[in-house]
Amino acid sequence: MTVFKCFMDFKKEEQWLLEMARKGNRLIKAGNGYYKFIYDANIPDNYSIKTDYRTFSKDGDYNNYLSLFEDSGWRHIAGGKWAGNQYFERVSPDANDDIFSDSFSSAGRYKRYSYMWLSIAVAYLPLMVVYTQNWIVSPDKMFHFKELYLTPGLWDMKGAKFLLAFLFETPFALFRGYSSLIFFIIILLYAYCAIKSYRLYKKELKNITHQSVPNTKA
Amino acid sequence: MNLNKYLPLTETTYYILLALMEPGHGYYIMQKVEELSDGKVRIAAGTMYGAIENLIKQGLICSIASPDPRRKVYQITQQGFEVLKLEAARLRHLVLLADQRAL
Numbered sequence: 001m002t003v004f005k006c007f008m009d010f011k012k013e014e015q016w017l018l019e020m021a022r023k024g025n026r027l028i029k030a031g032n033g034y035y036k037f038i039y040d041a042n043i044p045d046n047y048s049i050k051t052d053y054r055t056f057s058k059d060g061d062y063n064n065y066l067s068l069f070e071d072s073g074w075r076h077i078a079g080g081k082w083a084g085n086q087y088f089e090r091v092s093p094d095a096n097d098d099i100f101s102d103s104f105s106s107a108g109r110y111k112r113y114s115y116m117w118l119s120i121a122v123a124y125l126p127l128m129v130v131y132t133q134n135w136i137v138s139p140d141k142m143f144h145f146k147e148l149y150l151t152p153g154l155w156d157m158k159g160a161k162f163l164l165a166f167l168f169e170t171p172f173a174l175f176r177g178y179s180s181l182i183f184f185i186i187i188l189l190y191a192y193c194a195i196k197s198y199r200l201y202k203k204e205l206k207n208i209t210h211q212s213v214p215n216t217k218a
Numbered sequence: 219m220n221l222n223k224y225l226p227l228t229e230t231t232y233y234i235l236l237a238l239m240e241p242g243h244g245y246y247i248m249q250k251v252e253e254l255s256d257g258k259v260r261i262a263a264g265t266m267y268g269a270i271e272n273l274i275k276q277g278l279i280c281s282i283a284s285p286d287p288r289r290k291v292y293q294i295t296q297q298g299f300e301v302l303k304l305e306a307a308r309l310r311h312l313v314l315l316a317d318q319r320a321l
Contacts, residue, residue, distance in 0.1 A: 065267055
């Protein structure tokens with residue numbers, strides 16, 4: 001079955017995936033906002049499913065990363081070189097309970113996630129600037145609703161003729177007037193995601209319950 | 219370059235550098251560190267990968283030619299070795315102080 005769900009917090013996501021596993025749903029694929037499960041009645045009691053966030057530019061680096069997990073007893077279920085979200089399930093009984101043994105590395109994935117949102121938000125900035133420079137989508141047109149409609153003589157038409165012309169042009173007019181607003185909203189949304197992730201990063205850094213070995217940060 | 223900026227090393231980093239005095243891949247480091255610490259320090263995979271990345275960035279370890287295309291092999295660098303020696307000297311001094319006081 002496929003479930004559509006969005007998580008900003010990796011720990012909550014892991015918890016949910018474990019609950020699904022307890023009910024016999026084994027994760028086989030995951031993407032942006034969706035999860036695919038198959039029914040498996042024989043999921044062991046000590047089943048563990050964890051997630052990391054990391055992107056790679058070279059295949060060699062990615063394979064190196066996957067091999068490290070494989071060697072230490074964690075099977076890679078889902079995730080790609082560019083996708084970021086990497087899902088692992090424990091297959092070896094003497095592997096650690098988690099793929100992170102200190103809070104610094106567990107927090108690191110929130111930081112990487114946060115930077116991803118930030119870089120997209122920043123990428124949209126020049127786009128927004130370019131669009132607002134263009135005369136078609138200037139922000140001051142937002143306040144002159146009638147000017148958005150370029151059909152000559154539109155406002156002089158009457159009855160059914162007017163309604164038809166008006167409705168036809170409305171989507172174009174809305175785009176002309178308000179697309180810069182869309183960019184603005186997108187940037188705000190992505191910046192919000194970046195900030196929320198960064199806050200979770202800071203919170204996880206202080207989480208001493210997630211520390212089974214001394215910190216690796218030199 | 220003043221290597222003292224890398225001191226004090228965290229316990230886990232100290233173990234990793236010790237392990238990499240012999241070349242090895244990521245899982246080798248995990249196993250060696252567990253062995254060297256008598257099972258007390260068990261670094262998990264995600265943590266290990268991050269630690270390796272950090273140490274490479276700091277120039278304390280480096281990647282060398284590997285017979286296995288799927289697994290990179292790492293080794294301590296000259297700089298890493300110098301830092302390890304400085305840390306060992308720092309620890310020896312601390313132990314000496316403890317011995318003098320019969321701790």
